[in-house]
Amino acid sequence: MADPNKGIHQYHAGVADGLQFHSPAVVGALEFDHNEVPPLDAAVLLIRSLPWIRGTVVTAAALVALLLASATAGAQARHPVSGRAIAQVMGYEGAAWLERPERESEERPSKAIKALDIKPGQVVADVGAGSGYYTVRLAERVGPTGRVFATDIQPEMLSLLRSRVSRARLDNVELVLSADADPRLPEGLFDLVLMVDVYHELARPQEVLRKLRASLKPDGRLVLVEFRKENAWVPIREEHKMSVKEARMELEAEGYRFDRVIGVLPWQHILVFRR
Ligand SMILES: C[S@@+](CC[C@H](N)C(=O)[O-])C[C@H]1O[C@@H](n2cnc3c(N)ncnc32)[C@H](O)[C@@H]1O
Numbered sequence: 001m002a003d004p005n006k007g008i009h010q011y012h013a014g015v016a017d018g019l020q021f022h023s024p025a026v027v028g029a030l031e032f033d034h035n036e037v038p039p040l041d042a043a044v045l046l047i048r049s050l051p052w053i054r055g056t057v058v059t060a061a062a063l064v065a066l067l068l069a070s071a072t073a074g075a076q077a078r079h080p081v082s083g084r085a086i087a088q089v090m091g092y093e094g095a096a097w098l099e100r101p102e103r104e105s106e107e108r109p110s111k112a113i114k115a116l117d118i119k120p121g122q123v124v125a126d127v128g129a130g131s132g133y134y135t136v137r138l139a140e141r142v143g144p145t146g147r148v149f150a151t152d153i154q155p156e157m158l159s160l161l162r163s164r165v166s167r168a169r170l171d172n173v174e175l176v177l178s179a180d181a182d183p184r185l186p187e188g189l190f191d192l193v194l195m196v197d198v199y200h201e202l203a204r205p206q207e208v209l210r211k212l213r214a215s216l217k218p219d220g221r222l223v224l225v226e227f228r229k230e231n232a233w234v235p236i237r238e239e240h241k242m243s244v245k246e247a248r249m250e251l252e253a254e255g256y257r258f259d260r261v262i263g264v265l266p267w268q269h270i271l272v273f274r275r
Pocket of ligand 1: 089090098127128129130131132133134151152153154157178179180181183195196197198201202203204208
C-alpha cells in the first residue's frame, strides 16, 4: 500500500538518485492549477523550477531531501523471478508531476494512445491510473459505447481522478479502489488492461498479474508502458525502469504470451502481452 508520508518521488535521475521529498519547510506557498491536488504537490513544482534540476547547483533543499532519502533507502523487495528491485509506490503528492504540461513533449502519450489501437466500444482497464492522465484519453477512444475502469490503491489519487472525470463530463469511466494484491476487477471483461508507469511499483506483481489475466477476454491484451532500463540516458531513476528481458521473464512466468514491443516512444517501451 502506498504510504503518503513517503512524499514525492523525484523521478529525474539527474537530480538526485533516491530523492524523496516530504519536508514542509521547502513546500512554500506555490499553487497548482488543480485545486484539489494536495498542497504538497507544490513541492514538485518547486523542485522542477530549481536550477539544480538541470544538474548545476545543489541547493540546501536538495541536501535536505537527500538526507531524507538516505533515511528511507533500502526498503525495497526484489521480484523472485527476475531479481529486479521493486520500486516504491509514487505517493499522491506526486500527482502534479504526472500532470506536468511537458509530459506530452517528453513522453509522447498521444503516440502511445494511438499505438494501442483502441476501438470504440471496447472495455479497457487503466490499472494504477493515478490522477487520470491516461484515463480521460482512453475514455475518449472507447467512446460512449465503451467503458474504462480506472483503478488505484490510493484513495487520494481516485479523488483527483473523480474530479477530473467529472470536469471532462465523461460518463463511461468507473473508479475502482484496488488492493496491493488484488485489482478488484471483473473477470473476462477486458479487451485491454493497461499499466502506464505502474508495473515496476506493484508490491505484489505475481498476484496482480494472475488476477489481471482472469480479467482479460480470451483475446485480450495486457500492455505495460515502462521507462527503458536498456537506455541509461533515459532520465528516470533505475528502479522505475524495466528492461524487455525483465518484463518477459516476469510475465511469461505467470502464463502471459509475449506479443511485441512497440518502439514509438522517446523514453518508454510499450510491451504487449496476450493472456
Ligand atoms: C507513477 S504513477 C502512474 C499513474 C498513471 N498511470 C499515469 O501514467 O499518469 C503509479 C500509480 O500506480 C498506483 N499503484 C501502485 N501499485 C498499485 C496497485 N497494486 N494497484 C493499483 N494501482 C497501483 C500508484 O498508487 C500510482 O498512482
